[in-house]
Amino acid sequence: MTHSPLRWTSLAERDAMLAAAGATSRDPGMAAPSAATAHEDHAHAHDDVRTEASSGPAALDALGSAASDVSRRTFLAAAGFSLAGVLAGCGRAPTQSAVPGSTQPEETIAGISTWYATTCGGCAAGCGLIVRCRDGRPVKIEGLPAHPISHGGVCAVGQAQLLSLYDSRRLRRPTIEGKESAWKDVDARVVGALTGVRSAGGAVRVLTGTVTSPSTLAAISGFLDAHPGGRHVVYDALSASALLDAHEAAFGARILPRFRLERATVILGLEADFLGTWISPVELTHGWRAGRTLEGVPPKLSFHAQVESALSLTGSNADRRFRVAPGQLGSFVAHLAARVAAKAATSAPAPADPSPVPVEALDDLAGRLVRARGASVVLCGSNDLDVQRLVVAVNQAIGAYGATIDLSAPSFQRAGDDAALAALIDEMEAGNVAALLVAGCNPVADAADGVRLAAALARVPTRIGLAERADETTAGLSVVLPAPHAFEAWDDAEPVAGVLCVSQPLIRPFGEPRTLRECLAAWAGKPASDPALVRATFAKDVAPRAGGTTTPERLWRQTVREGFLALRPRPSGAKAYDAVSVASASPRATAPAAGRLALVLGPTVGMLDGRHAQNPWLQELPDPITKLTWGNAASVSPATAGAANLSDGDVVRVAAAEGGVFIELPLLVQAGLADGVVAIPLGYGRLGTDRFAGVGPAWIEARPTVRKGESVGRNVSGFLRLVGGAVAYAGREVTVTRTGARDALSLSQTWGSQDLPKALAPRGHERRDAVRETTLAAFSTDPAAGNEAPHVGADLWSRDHATPGARWGMAIDLGACTGCSACVVACQSENNVPVVGKDEVRRRRDMAWLRIDRYYADVPGSPGDVDVVHQPMLCQHCENAPCETVCPVLATVHSADGLNAQVYNRCVGTRYCANNCPYKVRRFNWFDYASPDSLADLALNPDVTVRSRGVMEKCSFCVQRLHEARAEAKRAGRPLADGDARTACQQSCPAQAIVFGDLNDPKSRVAALLRDPRRYRVLEELNVRPSVGYLTKVRHRDGPAKGASHD
């Protein structure tokens, strides 16, 4: 997208503007009708309200077509006119009103987007965003370029925050004992209770997740100062407690170090899914990618090894991967530490058990880590304190601290203390907590001992909660207050020391939410509101650290405009390394008893800890590894499944060996898992997800996405428990037994290998090399390794179609793509791709324009191990498009700038084009996929037609963005420059794996990449001449290139 200036607008101006746009309002009732019109404005004055838009569908009804949701389907309505005319004999369009705002705020012109810099609220990582607003409402989230943390990337969860904003189920007004109440009553009651507590000397506790906002932290501490003995308890649903504790032990300060992967050439990940879900995936992905550019001589490619029990996104991208059961991790680290110590001439405790991985592999690994001293790093996601201590020792031995691990400017993205939460629960059970304020977290659902917590809540007299939605925790609270969405409020954050990020409201709030700051201020008797509170902290603590001479006022304006501000970090308090602290630790290896499996619980890319479980985009996002949507499943390795005679879709009962915890959910046989392990994703089975019962079409053979009263997936946090002061996510012994029931998994991809089924392949082996890969060794000698040009037959036809102007094309670097699926959600958001529901996905009718194909390949010589490749697959915009030739009505044709255009309003829906598409990227509207939540229509992109039932759709290379860029360039009287037009997937890719541009411009990046020896086209031999090229995947390995051609 062209870089529109990021404007600063005062809240007053903004309110005026929003009132004008009429897209939102304090009254939710008003929001719905404007929602209905919001996406129409591409065709009408920006603010008209279609009154009788249903006449089109009415005509279709006459024909027996059910055009249900007008708001999603007005294009069908219009399309129906011709018909309505024919039927009625006259074609008068329905009356439509145009309602201008009474005042026109500056910078808001109908149909012109404004871009605002802000900060993502999806997790604590604090990535920078620029949000595109149209007519007073956000319509698209993009990464903020040059942001010191996210560097322009946004993850899938971040992209989906748009839909969370337009959610009619969010809390709008405070409730007391379930009754809606006014804020003043709430304040009165709370203040009364708190004064009572104070006078009685009762204990006040504030329970939150990690808070990175200086102003909020200030507010909390101010609040607690007013209540002697009060404490702020912080926990993380995805805890890094042991990591923090280990550093406290080693460096005397409980800090989370900041990992600088961009400086690393050797990376070892231990149970740390740092590309997918661990702490700050976008930031770490950027760093990981920076070390794998393949530029220079020798080619720059870091070595990445991963040790894990389940198959994580990170593991799927590792150059070398070891499957190690949870019980063995400790002994693996012990062996590694010993070898590293030997090579680095430091000391480490002797391992007590045999190594779970081959010794030579260990030696090789240790060797690499030590040789790359200062440029190597070990990231450990385990929450076992002993393991973490050893890892600290290893990192110290290989000189990571100060180089690849930053302690002086640490990260604040995880601050939770598992022990503190446990202590709090004990306190509550003992009845020693007088007042509890739970803000922005859901411990009952996602914390260890959540069940105990739920019971203990009853023993707290004053229970106050601040939440965006009703959840398991608010259910047990007496006062429940609505919290704003990140786009509705001012906020600040310092996710890593020295980087201050600011959030600004982009829309007038739905309902009457309040930030924690505002609440605490009101209860402290000094009522104040944002942004005043935020700016107070800014002036007091932040501005001084910024250096420079500008006034806080100017600095504030600049920060709001830019979205972030670089600061002098506060001293982290890290002391010199204390070797003694780690010397003692030497974890023992354990193994589950016979007939039992080791349970591994972890987040998925879409759900994380489950705080976004009510977001349909994320529920329908196929998991990058399992490709499972709408729910979680228990994964076991093929060997384990075979031994237990289990198969896909068997409903199994997973029961803890002791503790009486059990759960029933479908089984999924997952390659790449350690044997004897059952892995289950966290974050599912949340209260309120029964809302999705209405998602997906209703017809006789349809199955509901979720049955009424049930939830999407199952919540397995009940298996979490505290071990040695930290939550144990892995290793709990369970039995897995078949219940006899079956539950079809809704997978978006069912055949997982490029190798054809043995029975059907000649000589037992044949490979479809959609993804081509090679090894670093082969690549260094021949950059085109593994990329043999296929035989392309002669062209029967003469070519008489010139592309005078631009010819759009794309290059996708499979070496960079991690499969994180950010592009998938970005595309869905940009192009109004509907959510179709569980049953439709199971029927293989998902509508994703951009999907990510995931292929496994067996690793020769080591059974059970798999290599994984991820391939973004979208319309290839072939020059000789097979789809175009077969369409009888010219509904898909080629444009002069090389686009394969799909004309929805001309399509009659023969599906011939989809049948004839070798890449199967075309998507058909089998039904009217209307969103059951009409408020969600506000998230629709006004620049893209909403497709009706019965028409074909597919990737358009974001043609609306191309038009916008071209029009703006023309208006500015300059030619279109490379990078002016960027597709949604390209924009949000945290790894910059996607490059888009003009192939006719030899200087464009994409043209350069398509000249790269690594470049190939999928199915080139068909001579369909795709405009999308891929770059071969290079693994940091020795040996020849792999299976690049058919044999």
Place this chain on the structure above:
Amino acid sequence: MTQRLLLVTFADEHGLLRAVRHLRAEGRPILDVRAPYPVHGLPEAQGLASSRLPWVTLWGGLAGLTVGLLLQAWTSAVDWPLNVGGKPLFSWPAFVPVAFELVVLFAGLATVAAFLLVDRRRAPAPPSLDGLRATDDRFLLALGAEDATYDAANLERSMRDRFGALGAEEVFVEDAS
């Protein structure tokens, strides 16, 4: 005006054929012959010219070919040239099937239309001979009874005796027009 004619009925084609040949040799005008099925050799016996319908078919077919090719070429390459699958604007091989179908369509319809139109010209014979089973199992031969040499009794006898006619009858009919 009314017309007088002699109607001779036969039970099978053999007698009829011989009778027709005989009468033509005599030069007696045969107004019309009707049969329940196309009698082999009868047209020749009556000396009918062969039909010119095949020409209609030919011209119809040519018309179809022209329309087919012009329509496709003009719409695809001239009126609104669109790049479809990178193929040339005038990709003639792709235009063959439709052109062919139109040839057959035009030719067929033209032929039938022509047949129906031409065949409307009624034979100078009684408008309705229902009940004479001419469309069932009888063969009718209609002779003009106007000229001087005409002798009904004589003629009828010769038809019965020499050609096995079932009978003959003088009838007066309104001239069909």
Place this chain on the structure above:
Amino acid sequence: MRHPTVLALLAVLLILVLVVVVQGAGTPLPGNDIGYEPDQPILFSHQMHAGELSIDCHYCHVGAERSRHAGIPSEQICMNCHRFVAAPLASVREEEAAATKEGRPVRPVLSPEIGKLYRAQGLGSDGKPLPGAVPEPVRWVKVHNLPDFAFFDHRSHVGAGFACATCHGPVDAMARVRQFSDLTMGWCVNCHRASNLSGLPDGRPAAASTDCSTCHY
């Protein structure tokens, strides 16, 4: 004449003739709204504003040069003038005369139509905000309606130098706005074709695309 084939042929001929006649008479086919001229909530006259007062189109329709939508002006823009002009000069003079006759201060005069504008703003007849009055935007009736699947960009067309009247017709002579062009796809496409041959109004060569993806996406 009693001949079925002949009758059939005649029927076909008749239908063809009908079509030709209907087309020739300029009768719009179903779906063509040319000439659409709905009543508006306020008797606003483009004839007076754009014609007699010759106010530039872009003064009110601010989006036309920068945005896809020309946009309906906000009442704020109306008030730029109507803050001062609340009634026809004649009636103001009358009031003055009456006032002087009766020797009382002149009361503000507000014409009924402009009164609607004031009420929409929640203003009293004196132009001051009425206590407790809620602004209620005017709901104009849209005249030029394109189907939602057709994207038209005012920006590029105005930028190419086309006069508003090219498509909207002599609006400055319309008391009430009427749809001047038929706004069918054929109308768009033919203009694009013509411009490519004739060039832009200012003589520059035109590059008006007839690709489907230019308007449909």
Place this chain on the structure above:
Amino acid sequence: MTDHAHEPPWIRPGTTLRQVTDDVCGRLEGRPGRLWWGGFLLSLGMLGIGLVSIGYLFLTGIGVWGLNRTVGWAFDITNFVFWVGIGHAGTLISAILLLFRQRWRTSINRSAEAMTIIAVMCAGIFPLIHMGRPWFAYWVFPYPNTRGSLWVNFRSPLLWDVFAIGTYFTISAVFWFVGMIPDLATLRDRAKTGVRKAVYRALALGWTGSTRSWHRHETVCLLLAGLATPLVLSVHSVVSFDFATSVLPGWHATIFPPYFVAGAVFSGFGMVLTLMLVARKVMALEAYITKRHVDVMCKVLLAMGCIVALAYATELYMAWYSGNPYEQFAFRNRLFGPMGWAYGVMVLCNVLVPQALWSRRLRGNLLVVFGISLLVNVGMWFERFVIIAGSLMRDFLPSSWADYAPTLAEIGTLIGSFGLFFTLFLLFCRFVPAIAMSEVKATIAHEAHEAAPADGSPPPNAADRPGARAAEDALAGGAR
């Protein structure tokens, strides 16, 4: 064709012209029997199921079919190809056999042609309803429009289908009607009630049976036959182009045009046999549809079956010989993949079972023949299903491989198409002469002529006295 004297005649000897008229017209003039009503109501029931299914489809969306993003066509287009194929035998019998002057066709060509027309109607439904937005189906016709005249894509095989099927239906219908005019005149002349008379008079277009008319009539029939012959070959070739011109392995096959035509004729003859055997029994037409007819049709069926078998073999050979891995996989998958069972059914019914017809004894056993003809229809349906759905399920990128299973709506629609077929066919038997009387009469005369002694004396069945009497009566009261 001179050895007819030795072979048994096509029409049972001694059948008089009068009998032909009575046998054929009598059925139309009397009231329909129980059997007819039973069959008719059953067919109507099936048709109802189909209408309900289609109604539900239109109301809800194509999603009520079991299709998915990988398998875009299955039952719909399978049924389409199946029904178009059925039609072909009719044209073949009426046109090609006419050109070859095969007299035995006369007994069956009328109903065979009716079958053609009805089958094409059934086929035509599917391209319409398989559209996502059938209410815009008219967009496939190139008509001037207000969209700047946006035309159609003449490069699309689907558009070729539109023209091919349209032409095929028109020409077949016209051919059928023209051939029927003389018989309609017969009915007109026999009609008693006013209504019948009026209707048949209108339909007969004033046919007199005059030699001139007969002469032109024969010419027109020959010309139409000459046109219909290449047409029928083109139609299924065009249908096969839907697949042959695509890139999909298993569809992209140059052998398809002849392969499909052969298959069409094969299935068509299967259906003709089925119908003939039923009609023969139900309508007591043993005199006209003799065992010899059945025998000849069996031979044709056998011949076509062998051609089809050859086509299957060639297909496999070409896949192997092409060296194209995609092709090779497509066919290994066709044989041993998830749809392997369907391929088995197809080979069994289309290749193995018809071989039984080598035996004269089995050809004489009408029950066996009936069973075989049914199996051939089943097999040919599966052939299309295997080609269409089976190939789509496993195409280029393994990531998008998906399976397919039909839904109730699809099965209902298939049943409905059979309902429509039999409903229309029963109506045909009821209101139009199911046997071409004039042609049969000509055949009788022809055979009588061949049977007759050299001298021109009248053949035995010519002079029937009662008939003569009737003639005189008629003459007496004929014209006044």
